[in-house]
Amino acid sequence: MTVAASVFERLEEWLRQKGVPFTVLRHEAVFTSEQAAAVRGTPLASGAKALVVKAGDDFLMLVLPADRKLDSRKARAGLGVKSLRFASREEVEQLTGLQPGAIPPFGSLFGLRTCCDPALAENTSINFNAGDHAISVQMAYADYAAAEQPGLRPAHLTVAEGRATRNRIATRSGQGTVGHLARCPRSNSFAHFASAAVRGGWGSFR
Secondary structure, three states, X not given: OOHHHHXXXXXXXXXXXXXXXXXXXXXXXXXXXXXXXXXXXXOHHHEEEEEEEEEOOEEEEEEEEOOEEOEXXXXXXXXXXXXXXXXXXXXXXXXXXXXXXXXXXXXXXXXXXEEEOHHHHHOOEEEEEOOOOOEEEEEEHHHHHHHHOOEOOOOOOOEEOOOOOOOEOOOOOOOOOOOOOOOOOOOOOOOOOEOOOOOOOOEEEO
């Protein structure tokens, strides 16, 4: 079994055990947030973009709407660190076993602290890749927040993707750009998780 398949299957098992409603779509492989939104037929802002970064001495996962990007100055302040950079592709694969863009927004699955931008909560439902560039999962934001319990605060610190900023972190690892993240706790709870798919369209599970 591949690591990617294991992540996908664990997501399915966990969601079913918890009775969390979710839908899954198998589609052509997508490698940008815009491509993913188009193939899913969903708003770009509802995409939960999961990025692995090194904040100070620690790696963690940042989760934000796909139409947002990161201002390094505000992100460092929000996270309480002096340095912040994207993990390299090699580091991402070592930490998660996955390629950038295929990572589901559950840092605790990989032993990583998760920080979620509050702007994502403006979406009733969110969409994300589940360990594979060709598999998407949709679920209610409230269910995601209850399951992962990501660190966040009620202040919007994101910048829209189309807005220029001198402090944006350059993307060299293929992970994309992100919005400003709020300070988050040192730990968050997580059980096993996995996901399921129905070929040829969104499949609903409960």
